[in-house]
Amino acid sequence: MNILIIGCGSIGTVITKAADKMQSIEKILLYDIDSTRADQLLSISRKAEMLSSLDLEKIDVSIGIEAAGQKAAKEYVPTILENGIDAMVMSVGAFVDRDFQQRCYKAVEAKGRLVLIPSGAVAGVDALRSASKAKIDVVKLTSTKPPKGLSGVKYLQEKGIKVEELKERTILYSGPAGQAVQLFPANVNVAATVSLAGIGFDSTQVDVVCDPATKVNSHHLYAKGEFGELEATTRNLPSPDNPKTSYLASLSAVSTLISYVSKIWTGV
Numbered sequence: 001m002n003i004l005i006i007g008c009g010s011i012g013t014v015i016t017k018a019a020d021k022m023q024s025i026e027k028i029l030l031y032d033i034d035s036t037r038a039d040q041l042l043s044i045s046r047k048a049e050m051l052s053s054l055d056l057e058k059i060d061v062s063i064g065i066e067a068a069g070q071k072a073a074k075e076y077v078p079t080i081l082e083n084g085i086d087a088m089v090m091s092v093g094a095f096v097d098r099d100f101q102q103r104c105y106k107a108v109e110a111k112g113r114l115v116l117i118p119s120g121a122v123a124g125v126d127a128l129r130s131a132s133k134a135k136i137d138v139v140k141l142t143s144t145k146p147p148k149g150l151s152g153v154k155y156l157q158e159k160g161i162k163v164e165e166l167k168e169r170t171i172l173y174s175g176p177a178g179q180a181v182q183l184f185p186a187n188v189n190v191a192a193t194v195s196l197a198g199i200g201f202d203s204t205q206v207d208v209v210c211d212p213a214t215k216v217n218s219h220h221l222y223a224k225g226e227f228g229e230l231e232a233t234t235r236n237l238p239s240p241d242n243p244k245t246s247y248l249a250s251l252s253a254v255s256t257l258i259s260y261v262s263k264i265w266t267g268v
């Protein structure tokens with residue numbers, strides 16, 4: 001099988017290294033808007049080939065993996081599916097856009113393809129997904145990050161908040177997941193994953209917290225409903241080359257790819 005990876009940054013690199021070792025993967029096609037990023041991966045992979053442009057009608061791959069950002073997800077994921085290719089989406093926040101969501105789901109139906117959304121950087125999504133098949137009263141996610149994990153957020157800049165200067169734990173946002181995902185597009189994909197697995201973008205509550213005393217990206221998921229109560233906490237080490245991305249997110253993409261390739265899914 002051949003695979004396509006769009007985005008050769010932190011997550012794309014971990015997936016490429018893992019895919020290189022997977023026997024049933026023959027070719028790894030790499031595409032990055034910054035060709036130097038894709039080029040760097042050629043030296044560490046025996047199977048990788050770099051694409052200078054992305055013509056989804058012409059390439060022969062089973063799955064396209066988006067690890068590039070919400071804008072890229074919106075640009076490529078529907079077209080991937082419409083071209084009869086399965087899609088794995090890491091920039092899950094893109095699904096808050098109803099048009100994008102509808103176009104993907106229509107293509108899934110029309111072409112019989114799969115959309116794979118890895119659990120990413122958060123634990124408890126498996127149980128939440130099962131629990132949501134009965135009534136759920138509350139889903140609350142608290143994402144706490146060090147200042148580096150929240151740098152460059154336009155919404156904070158507009159509010160004049162300098163996370164690097166915060167001296168104590170500060171709640172930067174408290175409200176529905178849909179808005180959190182739009183205000184922190186590169187920081188709280190987990191809020192989108194939790195929403196899709198549970199009770200949706202409007203009913204899921206999210207707190208985004210900056211804590212200058214922490215070095216980990218932590219996510220606390222709480223849910224209560226007919227199933228009982230769920231609490232899950234993850235304390236993720238950030239990727240060395242992208243402090244906004246937790247290493248666990250890259251590993252969840254690898255684990256999803258292994259399940260996809262082997263056709264054996266555990267914990268679903």
Ligand SMILES: NC(=O)c1ccc[n+]([C@@H]2O[C@H](COP(=O)([O-])OP(=O)(O)OC[C@H]3O[C@@H](n4cnc5c(N)ncnc54)[C@H](O)[C@@H]3O)[C@@H](O)[C@H]2O)c1
Pocket residue numbers: 006007008009010011012031032033034037066067068069070071072075090091092118119120121122185186187189190193241242244245246249
């Ligand atoms: N689901 C989760 O839990 C989770 C966790 C962490 C990160 N993410 C998301 O996954 C995505 C990738 O994360 P990362 O840490 O690897 O990012 P990164 O910044 O390290 O790498 C992204 C790469 O994509 C490339 N890129 C950007 N726009 C592109 C486009 N239009 N076409 C092709 N390439 C493009 C960039 O040049 C860069 O090399 C981000 O959107 C991030 O928010 C999701």
